[in-house]
Amino acid sequence: xxxxxxxxxxxxxxxLASEITGRETGPLAAMTVVDAEPDxxxxxxxxxxxGVDRDGERVADVAVQPERAYLELRTGVDAGAGAAADxxxxxxxxxxxxxxxxxxxxxxxxVKAAVDxxxxxxxxx
Numbered sequence: 001x002x003x004x005x006x007x008x009x010x011x012x013x014x015x016l017a018s019e020i021t022g023r024e025t026g027p028l029a030a031m032t033v034v035d036a037e038p039d040x041x042x043x044x045x046x047x048x049x050x051g052v053d054r055d056g057e058r059v060a061d062v063a064v065q066p067e068r069a070y071l072e073l074r075t076g077v078d079a080g081a082g083a084a085a086d087x088x089x090x091x092x093x094x095x096x097x098x099x100x101x102x103x104x105x106x107x108x109x110x111v112k113a114a115v116d117x118x119x120x121x122x123x124x125x
Contacts, residue, residue: 048063070105
């Protein structure tokens with residue numbers, strides 16, 4: 001049986017949101033999807049899809065591009081970057097103040113690794 005690889009940015013972001021909201025125990029239990037834009041349309045620069053909060057503090061924003069989604073980590077940028085590199089996800093720093101890290105999620109199969117990145121980022125204070 002041949003399985004299709006999911007490379008649609010909006011669909012990848014939806015899968016990630018499902019992983020975040022579907023956990024009632026463990027490190028994701030304190031995380032919520034906030035400020036969701038259900039009708040978001042992917043853009044080349046990345047359109048805001050939703051935020052991810054932990055106990056009321058923003059951990060990351062999720063944006064969609066036509067062929068991928070990306071996390072813009074607001075907290076735990078070093079830990080998140082390390083977890084992303086360990087999972088072979090593409091990472092790049094964003095030169096703003098305070099610093100942020102972009103983590104690119106290029107397939108549905110990479111969503112589990114993106115969840116690990118969020119957990120790592122949320123764990124660093």
